[in-house]
Amino acid sequence: MVADSKTVESSPAISDLTSPVTILPSDHALLHPTIEIHRVGLPLKISSFQKFKYKLSEIFFSDDPFHRFKNQSVLRKWILGFQYMFPILQWLPSYTLQHLRSDLIAGLTIASLSIPQGISYAKLAYLPPVIGLYSSFVPPLIYTALGSSRHLGVGPVSIASLVMGSMLSETVSPTDEPLLYLRLALTATFFSGLFQTCLGLFRLGFIIDYLSKATLIGFMAGAAVIVSMQQLKGLLGIVHFAGKTQIIPVLSSVFHERREWSWQTIVMGFSFLLFLLTARLTGLKKPKLFWISAAAPLTSVVLSTLSVFIFRTSVSEISQIGTLPRGLNPSTINKLYFHGPHLGLAIKTGLITGILSLTEGIAVGRTFATLQNYQVDGNKEMIAIGLMNMAGSCSSCYITTGSFSRTAVNYNAGAKTAMSNIVMSSAVLVALLYLMPLFCYTPNVVLAAIIITAVIGLIDYNAAMRLYKIDKLDFLACLCSFFGVLFLSVQMGLTIAVGVSVFKILLQVTRPNTNIMGNIPGTQLYQCLSHYEKAQRVPSFLILGIGSPIYFANSTYLQERILRWVSEEEERIESKTATTLRCIILDMTAVTAIDTSGIDALRELKYTLNKRSLQLKLGKSEVLEEFSTSGLYLTVGEAIADISIAWKP
């Protein structure tokens, strides 16, 4: 709270000065032996085209992707270019047998997770279970060639599946018109891939930054609750279930259809849920035992299938997956839906699921890259994920991205390169070719248990508590998107999340902080009075710190707020001391940018104040001439010293 100094200077503090200030040259030297008045430098003259170019390059090429090509031979440039496009060319040449062994183990581990997950998530999107398996075969292969993350485990994810399912099923019933529904899902996947690729190509990756972490935490938690509620259908064996996703109709339908509850399903479901949750907890508590949580889903599928098969005559109540087609992904180019009344729906669904899956995929990629200290290129990841979805939509896959659970398992299992994705694909290939008949007796209830276990990890209670502690507004945003998803709809929740995020930025820009500053005795430092107890007001001066760049969105507010500070200060002085306010100094250190409205506001302020010397640091503009060099100082200390000298009688 206190700005203590390690060594104390003996010269009197500037705040001891009384007004009107009378400083003789010698006094002045005594007060501040090192006080010099520096001329404020204007920015170097650069053409506005160059400025514009710099601005654009910061927006679109802030990562300087062409840096590596500088000063290279033509051949080398081609090689680097290919390596840039296909990161596999970077690591494949130096790939060793040791890498292969690690990747083999990791790949097989995520395969054991991804087969039951694929089937489950496809059901979440109201798609045939086999689509989920197809989606774990083609996209990982493409990502291996194009992606820049070494640990990303690619496949269907719960949030995107849920959103796609809930958006499409609002218009087209997946049970009444399964073919149309499938076509729309594939088309939405195509558009989401196209959108993702375009974002990457046009280097617009930064738009996913507008989804703040705080609102995402709320959205994810809300979606997890919604998904878990949906699983009550499978878990309780209910046949007639609510068509809506909101929590109220779902719960009321659960209790209205009590007669449909099947005790066999319930017993089986809850025992496997218990088993899966225990395995998950074990994996969380002891990271070395991650394989328990990784293997649990497949174990559950195998065990439940076996038990249903053995007791197949007496457990007819338990609904089962049924026959799955054997064979590789069939082509679905001719199934894409480019004409017709539902095209708009497909595009909209594609955009929303596209941006959601990008957000998840890139966040996951970045998280694990930080752990191993390498960088993931956001724009290139978008192209990789986008192309893999476009290719997927032509080969019976629905939307995929980097999945948190798979990536965590992949990382813990010791994956070294994206090769583990190829291993996983091969394992899925074997399953598609030979193991499909085995899933015939797999009960749906175990899939519901797998989904619940997976999405429970999305409820990040600790992160929400942390938000509450650090930033109440962030927490409020989090709550808004949580309850939006829960009580309105997934899309509304998402809209609220984006709206609140953007509104928060706007609010912070619209209402910047302004602080009265004072001198810390014995120094040339000027700090916020409310922040530093030792800081003291300088008589006759009002020093205001402006806390943000001045834009059109805050220029009016700042202008009025500064005038209010001035009148408050005048009232305070009137009641207490005999001095008068003679000069207002604006500390513009934090004003790193100013637009035309900001300049107008400063000009009007100067006109209104009709007072002396505002200290400014700003770019070229005629406003500089108005304030003239005498009104511009490099530091608050220099401004006070110079003005005090001018006030000598």
Added chain:
Amino acid sequence: MVADSKTVESSPAISDLTSPVTILPSDHALLHPTIEIHRVGLPLKISSFQKFKYKLSEIFFSDDPFHRFKNQSVLRKWILGFQYMFPILQWLPSYTLQHLRSDLIAGLTIASLSIPQGISYAKLAYLPPVIGLYSSFVPPLIYTALGSSRHLGVGPVSIASLVMGSMLSETVSPTDEPLLYLRLALTATFFSGLFQTCLGLFRLGFIIDYLSKATLIGFMAGAAVIVSMQQLKGLLGIVHFAGKTQIIPVLSSVFHERREWSWQTIVMGFSFLLFLLTARLTGLKKPKLFWISAAAPLTSVVLSTLSVFIFRTSVSEISQIGTLPRGLNPSTINKLYFHGPHLGLAIKTGLITGILSLTEGIAVGRTFATLQNYQVDGNKEMIAIGLMNMAGSCSSCYITTGSFSRTAVNYNAGAKTAMSNIVMSSAVLVALLYLMPLFCYTPNVVLAAIIITAVIGLIDYNAAMRLYKIDKLDFLACLCSFFGVLFLSVQMGLTIAVGVSVFKILLQVTRPNTNIMGNIPGTQLYQCLSHYEKAQRVPSFLILGIGSPIYFANSTYLQERILRWVSEEEERIESKTATTLRCIILDMTAVTAIDTSGIDALRELKYTLNKRSLQLKLGKSEVLEEFSTSGLYLTVGEAIADISIAWKP
């Protein structure tokens, strides 16, 4: 360009130091006699409820409206409260005869302007001309009692009329269903008043700040061109005119219907247009002759009506207004449309015209208040304008606000108080009661000429050029909204204007400046290297200035950009000198706020850099503990001095 110092210090500059730094205590004292290391003060502990309360009060009560009620007796509080609600109570008691004389002259002058304007703008909104006169009678009376501006001239304005007309006529034809159209216009006015009042009551006035001046300049200019093009119908005497507002269909319809051009109309129209434009120019060039431009519209109406009346047999080609009903505003409470298929349209139109007219009214009010050095209370103006529109919608008035042309004339004519609005109302009342039959022969072509003359002032070429000179991005935003209005539609143009404005804020927040800073030799000042030629790098240190608060929207960018600066610096050092980079100092002076994502980003950055001592100034959070006091300094100079001492061998 250069930071010259007025007095030159003799001690060696810190940038002369070589690395590894060896500073003995005495050396250190010699180098910087006043260097002290200050402990960074944490913000005073205030409860998060208080913080939240402060934040909310800054958002909603930044003008401190309750300030005047402090320390007053109960009776005085009541009086002040009434005066706050009805500003007329503030100035009426001290109203003098001299004031009345000034206001009488000003009121009659704006009446002479507002009668022809009212008729013309009503036609712009496809409403019966008399509605425009009604709208100049009731709303000014209400504004006089409630408004806080002394010079605002209230009445219909061109932009809001145009937008209302183009939005409503897209769905409902004003010629085929005139009654329904009128009802929708009144209902839209009601909702716009309701919306404006709510904005004021809930103190959300700041949302109009999101429409940047730059985009408004473009929007206004585009709208002015569109309105002028629409007047070609009247000016050329065309009967079958394009139903759309975009420039291409309008121009093509003008040339397709060449047979309908009427030379009598054209001759009359262009002569009056010439007369009006000359009068306008005279008023602009010599502000003392403002009354010429103010009286010109009424003169034109009188002259044209007279000439049509005299030559009425031979000028049958020229279309005329026709009979106008005599009498006061009829009540239209029962005409408001609260049920039915077009309710949504009415609400939407109300919202958009409401926000547009607020923007115009408040900007005009503020501009003229600044000239006379008084303040206009934004939120109270919203309530006044909102209530006057709600009352207007019940008494045959369509949307009104503070009009730029009327206010300018009012101000120049020497108005002292809002009483001039009452004078204008009375003059309009006389016109409504006794002069209506005189308008029967008024030709429509002269109204078209009046509209063109009025809207031409909205094309602010100089402001656009100024934008081009100062800020290319602002100019681009201006062009976008200009061409959006011209080639798409008024609403699209407005959407683009808002979108570009918001996107500009987001972009500025997303891509803040980062600069390498250096020491100005002989001082403790650290400034941007590219800005100050004299500033020199400090060996072994990389000093980066962060140019904005750190939010979720820029935390990823900043993290990656800082890493890029570091690697670029390392490359530069490698190629040139033998020293190594040992410490990165972040100058957080401009980082006036940081959210949870920002803190996470700094933590990750610290983890990635795995280097020493980042200088930070930020609010309470656990990140502070991680950096510990040794990593936080009050100034860059102190950080360098302290770290250099620690490096002593």
